[in-house]
């Protein structure tokens with residue numbers, strides 16, 4: 222595998238542009254899956270308090286031959302932890318479960334507009350950042366108007382905005398907004414949970430490059446400058462999803478894939494999602 226490139230975040234921290242997603246990997250399967258990911262060359266793991274597998278991600282890191290500082294670890298604040306005290310306490314629990322002294326990136330998982338306190342939650346994230354125990358802080362599922370409030374009312378700009386983004390939900394405007402404010406875009410469900418893999422345009426481009434549809438979509442993401450962390454519990458796919466740095470899509474192929482946009486979400490709409498467990 223060619224080396225995975227890094228993206229330089231707005232605070233100078235480097236993040237590998239390709240990582241490994243762990244949503245819906247059962248705790249009992251997580252150590253093995255993450256270990257396979259390390260063996261395949263991934264050095265960036267995306268987890269969340271919500272996924273219930275932080276302990277197992279931590280075990281995989283501890284059991285590997287890697288120095289923990291060589292693995293970029295992201296976790297996310299759960300929706301029922303938005304108050305300052307809960308945010309600080311749950312962050313401590315995440316560190317304990319992961320077995321780490323610090324994480325590389327800590328995100329607010331959802332803005333929860335009806336709950337209405339994400340600006341205060343962000344101030345707790347700033348405290349965590351200032352304590353040095355999260356090398357970077359960011360947001361997930363924030364729309365431009367949510368980020369606008371953070372930029373206007375708080376001190377530290379988010380390093381990333383992690384949003385649903387794939388060929389059926391290209392998010393050009395939000396991506397441009399993130400760029401304009403120096404915020405890196407992370408694409409969750411980068412292959413739309415598999416939904417886009419039978420698309421005839423993607424299949425045609427894949428055939429032209431002798432690559433799989435998933436590899437072509439991930440390559441499209443990389444060339445857009447997005448940070449991706451496809452999830453797979455299948456050993457061959459974990460490997461396959463890394464083989465995306467030995468070919469390039471031309472401008473016309475990039476446009477063909479981007480033009481598949483149909484504003485189709487596979488997950489909740491951030492403006493109306495207010496679920497608190």
Ligand SMILES: NC(=O)C1=CN([C@@H]2O[C@H](COP(=O)(O)OP(=O)(O)OC[C@H]3O[C@@H](n4cnc5c(N)ncnc54)[C@H](OP(=O)(O)O)[C@@H]3O)[C@@H](O)[C@H]2O)C=CC1
Nearest residue numbers: 242243244267409410411412413414435451452453454455
């Ligand atoms: N911030 C947020 O709100 C969210 C963040 N995320 C993060 O993003 C990560 C990725 O998103 P996710 O929703 O998992 O969706 P993905 O777009 O990564 O798709 C995962 C699905 O695609 C399958 N798959 C993976 N690779 C291939 C391949 N090469 N060929 C065919 N099928 C493949 C997997 O199957 P199999 O496992 O059986 O191989 C799985 O069913 C999550 O794991 C999580 O870390 C996700 C959702 C929301």
Ligand SMILES: O=C1CO[C@H](CO)[C@@H](O)[C@@H]1O
Nearest residue numbers: 244269271330487488489
């Ligand atoms: O991270 C997550 C995994 O996917 C779920 C369903 O799409 C999301 O709600 C959640 O944010």
